[in-house]
Amino acid sequence: MNQARETLRQFIERESHYLWGRRYLLSVKYRDGKPSVELDHKRIALSVRPGSDQIKRAAVLHEWHKKLLHAAVPPLIAKWEKKLGVTVTGYFLQRMKTKWGGCNHRVAHIRLNTELVKKPKDLLEYVIVHEMTHLHEPTHSDRFIAILDQHYPSWHEARAELNDLPLAAETWKG
Numbered sequence: 001m002n003q004a005r006e007t008l009r010q011f012i013e014r015e016s017h018y019l020w021g022r023r024y025l026l027s028v029k030y031r032d033g034k035p036s037v038e039l040d041h042k043r044i045a046l047s048v049r050p051g052s053d054q055i056k057r058a059a060v061l062h063e064w065h066k067k068l069l070h071a072a073v074p075p076l077i078a079k080w081e082k083k084l085g086v087t088v089t090g091y092f093l094q095r096m097k098t099k100w101g102g103c104n105h106r107v108a109h110i111r112l113n114t115e116l117v118k119k120p121k122d123l124l125e126y127v128i129v130h131e132m133t134h135l136h137e138p139t140h141s142d143r144f145i146a147i148l149d150q151h152y153p154s155w156h157e158a159r160a161e162l163n164d165l166p167l168a169a170e171t172w173k174g
């Protein structure tokens with residue numbers, strides 16, 4: 001699954017950041033103590049040590065994104081292991097410049113792009129279903145499409161939405 005690169009963010013006060021498909025404003029507080037991120041209905045409140053530069057601020061937010069994904073992904077994998085009758089032996093969260101996900105069907109590993117935390121959750125689910133379907137069928141063959149049609153008939157819409165979103169201008173191939 002392919003995506004275009006995100007526009008560069010500076011991780012500064014009042015900058016827009018997306019989470020699960022919703023737009024939030026970033027607030028940045030500098031204070032001593034362990035860096036933290038909190039979410040309310042409007043804001044992502046980032047707290048970092050005084051002097052933390054853009055790279056550090058980005059890293060704190062990225063760790064938070066991974067934490068959110070590690071909470072969201074395993075229940076979805078478990079749900080689809082039952083539905084699809086496959087077993088995932090491991091999943092990996094990665095920054096990927098051009099793909100939403102990947103699958104190593106020989107060892108039953110799937111990879112997920114950490115940028116998915118910024119998309120609506122049903123798109124994360126779609127990418128998981130897509131990659132897990134590769135455990136039945138490594139290529140995008142008619143058989144692959146037939147399995148998706150049977151288990152996730154709205155895949156056309158999900159794929160179109162991933163391709164339409166600003167961060168995903170390229171044609172999906174994943």
Ligand SMILES: [Zn+2]
Pocket residue numbers: 001130131134140173174
């Ligand atoms: Zn694929």
